[in-house]
Amino acid sequence: LRTLDAGDLPQLASELRTELIDAVSHTGGHLGAGLGVVELTVALHYVFNTPDDRLIWDVGHQAYPHKILTGRRDRIR
Structure with missing residues (x-):
């Protein structure tokens, strides 16, 4: 994700949505x-060095976009 051009992030957010x-x-x-x-999830993954930088979500269902971006799409299906 960090290799994407910043201008491509809105499209990624749309696809994720x-x-x-x-x-x-x-x-x-x-x-x-x-x-x-x-959009927050896309921005966090773009700026921070995940998984070395840890992300903490308030509730589990806020993590759905994060799970999709990190290859764990099957965990919400």
Whole structure:
């Protein structure tokens, strides 16, 4: 993600939002918390050196976008 041009981040956020909506619409669950942090999640992963820099989420469903970005999409489906 850090290799992307900053101008491409809005498109990534849009794709992440679409994937999140699709996943939650099939499995049920909390959608609002994850949607509320999509852009934040993209920005955090762009700026910080994850996984060396640790991210802490307030509630588990805020981590849905983070899980998608870190290759754990199957954990929300």
